[in-house]
Amino acid sequence: MSHVVPVAELSQQVGQEVTVRGWLYNKRSSKNVHFLELRDGTGIVQTVVFKGNVTPELFQLAEGLGQESSIEATGLVKEHGKLKGTYELDAKDVRVIAHVARQYPISPKEHGTDFLMDNRHLWLRSKRQHAILRIRHTIIKAVRDFFDGRGFTLVDAPIFTPNACEGTSTLFETDYHGEPAYLTQSGQLYMEAAAAAVGKAYCFGPTFRAEKSKTRRHLAEFWMVEPEVAFLDLEGDMKLGEDFITYIVERVLETRAEELKICERDTTFLEKVKTPFPRITYHEAIKILQENGHPEAKVGDDFGGDEETVISNKFDRPLIVHRYPSDIKAFYFKRDPGNEALALNMDILAPEGYGEIIGGGQREDSLERLEAAIGHHKLPMEAFEWYLDLRRYGSFPHAGFGLGIERTVSWICGLPHVRETIPFPRMLNRLAP
Secondary structure, eight states, X not given: OOXXXXXXXXXXXXXXXXXXXXXXXXXXXXXSEEEEEEEOSSOEEEEEEEGGGSOHHHHHHHHTOOTTOEEEEEEEEEEOSSSTTOEEEEEEEEEEEEOOOSOOSOOSSOOOHHHHHHTHHHHTTSHHHHHHHHHHHHHHHHHHHHHHHTTOEXXXXXXXXXXXXXXXXXXXXXXXXXXXXXXXXXXXXXHHHHHHHHSEEEEEEEEEOOOOOOSTTOOSEEEEEEEEEETOOHHHHHHHHHHHXXXXXXHHHHHOHHHHHHTTOOTHHHHTOOSSOOEEEHHXXXXXXXXXXXXXXXXXXXXXXXXXXXXXXXXXXOEEEEOOBGGGSOTTBOEETTEEEEESEEEEEETTTTEEEEEEEEBOOOHHHHHHHHHHTTOOGGGGHHHHHHHHTTOOOEEEEEEEHHHHHHHHHTOSOGGGGSSSOOBTTBOOO
């Protein structure tokens, strides 16, 4: 009996009889031959069914197969006669596992976005979406390999949180056995506790934002990785961030060239991602805006997508913007000793208009200053008693950041909208499938 082989390994089986299992991706037929494109998740192989090589019943069976029928094909592996490095299967037998009789909903014609999103469970089978999934997988593996290889410990942060510590407007509230609870926006505060235990910690999981935003950069549910490092300052945090992004991009370029080609990604932009990244202060970023079509930009403004695009377009690789005004940043950032009006924070902006992919910085390690910041932001002090304990019992300088997986996938793949970066996106007006 022939053995079952993944399509990706057919190059090692030339001249051998094997079996491939999968789904009918496409079919072309003539009087004497059927060309069945069979996909199995690892690739697509052309299965050639010659009329003279099979029984009349089998040849007729192949002719009637509908798209996405699941089948098992057995035959001889050959190198394609015209396409070097491509292999095909000269079939001697085809067995139908499940026949699809109805018309497949997604055809080669143009479909609207809503139609494709309604059929997301089927759209994932297309070449482009399949390629994006594989690039996403590589990015996630690179994330884990980077931190695991640098001595970090994975520490899982909770998804349910008891307090809306920064206001409820962008949090999803739920019932937790009769008490209000919220879906997490970030695991950062918990990673600060973890860093005091293991030195270098990171969490990696789903996070939730209830912003009523319809921009191409926003999802209601997304995945984020958040490292936190004891005895790290802002300078070290920026270095960690640029090393991290460079590592991810290099891994994708090394292992996913074919998938990037399917996405029609111009990789010359990605090949420029080398350390060190350009670094500018927030005030320098404001000046860039004022000189490039945003004369109204002023100190104290936060940056949206349009502003980030203008700033990043001045550079050919990711850019670090650091030291924003402390008044527009979260309460937990340490202030710059050289200028108390500034926070020791940083954002890393992806080029080509993809905006912020990393946000982080150094945390306030002084108990008194942190208490004052909580009061200044009018947050409930009792909700932060456990967080303040981290300063009461062996406080230490520390820093970290968060990287959103979906924005990173969007940038690396060159996608126009973040909805294609996650298998089943959750957006303002979409909760299905």
